Amino acid sequence: MKSYLFLIIIFLSLNIKAQNLREEIKLKNSDFKVYDIDSNEKDSDVTKYQIIDSKGKKLEHIARIFDKKLNKETFLGIYRKNDSEIHFIEFNQTKEVPTLNHYVYIPDANGKLVLAKKEVGLKDYPADLPPKFKNNKPIHPEFVGGDAELNKWVEKNITPILKKELTTKDFVLTLEIDENGTATLQNLSLLSLKNETEKALIAKISEMPKWNTTVQGYKVTGVAYVPVSKP
Structure with a gap:
């Protein structure tokens, strides 16, 4: 024992x-x-x-x-x-x-x-890695009204397009924001969507309100990650 x-x-x-x-x-x-x-x-x-x-x-x-x-x-x-x-x-x-x-x-x-x-x-640190200094927030394009308004727009305009797909997984849309505030979908090939869904998503993104690209007195561009999940 x-x-x-x-x-x-x-x-x-x-x-x-x-x-x-x-x-x-x-x-x-x-x-x-x-x-x-x-x-x-x-x-x-x-x-x-x-x-x-x-x-x-x-x-x-x-x-x-x-x-x-x-x-x-x-x-x-x-x-x-x-x-x-x-x-x-x-x-x-x-x-x-x-x-x-x-x-x-x-x-x-x-x-x-x-x-x-x-x-x-x-082989090296990625370019988009945030700085190591606490509370140092790199400037980037901002959706007018902030995250709350962005979430509302996504829920109203994007969620219905991906309604069937959202029953099995969540999505993260990678948007490239140019200096005029126009959003372009970058990770389309990774989403594995049906052709008609893909076209509808591209069309709706093209109607997205312009992002604010003048931040702290600077003209900025960048990438925005936008999560889309089942309500």
Whole structure:
């Protein structure tokens, strides 16, 4: 009996997890908590970033993996954010030339985080990674009336077009905003839509109100990620 108890204690000790609150953040008026989750596995020490929304839904990304057998760090992760997006960068250090993966999440109208962009095997930091300085918000085109008005326009004009598709998944539209404030859909090939739906979506985007591209005295262009989900 003692030997069985000893084995159980050893097994539990190899999977100890600790959770520490890292910070509370706000993205597009939705609140999130970011935790560090540490676990002591048999062959490695693992730390993950865990972000939890107000409804308790979670997503995780690597913060650090230390390989005990190799006696070195094999993966390292960071995250950056601005007022509307959170970016995760994961460095793969198992290769001779390290690479990184880039993930961008944004909250939809219900505060649910959805994946807006994924890039793997990059050799350098992506150009759209937010700066590391806290509260430093890079300027970008703004929808007149802000996110609340943008969500209303999407719900009225885009959601009906994608009504059937939204029963199985959420969408993130990637819009390129030119200096005149005109929006153009960029990720059409990734949406896998029927031809008639695709045409209707392009036509409706062309009717989108002009974005404000004069921000803080500068004329700006850029990319906007617009989540579309079932109401």
